[in-house]
Amino acid sequence: GENVGLHLPTLSVQEGDNSIINCAYSNSASDYFIWYKQESGKGPQFIIDIRSNMDKRQGQRVTVLLNKTVKHLSLQIAATQPGDSAVYFCAESSPSGTYKYIFGTGTRLKVLA
Amino acid sequence: EPEVTQTPSHQVTQMGQEVILRCVPISNHLYFYWYRQILGQKVEFLVSFYNNEISEKSEIFDDQFSVERPDGSNFTLKIRSTKLEDSAMYFCASSVGGTGELFFGEGSRLTVL
Structure with a gap:
């Protein structure tokens, strides 16, 4: 069935440190994954994506790692800043091919000054 | 920068009333979606729409909903009752x-009393 979940509901990180947010998915047929950031009262904001033919993708201060063997996705944020405080969701594309994204539960990232 | 806009930002209604939520997607986009998020919970897929018809809908999207x-x-979501x-x-x-990337609007908060 569809099951995209997160290991930790809340992550507290010291400003300047690196953050790692994890996500597990159960559908091995999913072929596209996105990380979204959601600030309070706002819509999800795209951070980075990765296709299943890759295992790593880097953006500006963010890296997404995909381990298809264990169906695990992670988001690494380098030099975490106060503005990174938000809820982070992973999402997987529906393998049905009809353009549905399944979101995980979300992890709240708190950046400590 | 082009963005998805939604109105109203907040609507309060009585149980049994009809509600229409409105969206203006980004102009060159071809695929449209509605998601919902109950307070403190994950973002849930409702429906996807392409070429003037529903391409997929979730079990949440019952006969009370229409797009x-x-x-x-404009792209509208109607809740009949x-x-x-x-x-x-x-x-x-x-x-x-x-x-590929989904661009989200800021959301419409619906409160049913």
């Missing part, structure tokens, strides 16, 4: 293609 693209720019459990933030999203 329409009446004029080539609202229930208390329909209270949530409703997000519209659009994308250029069937896979």
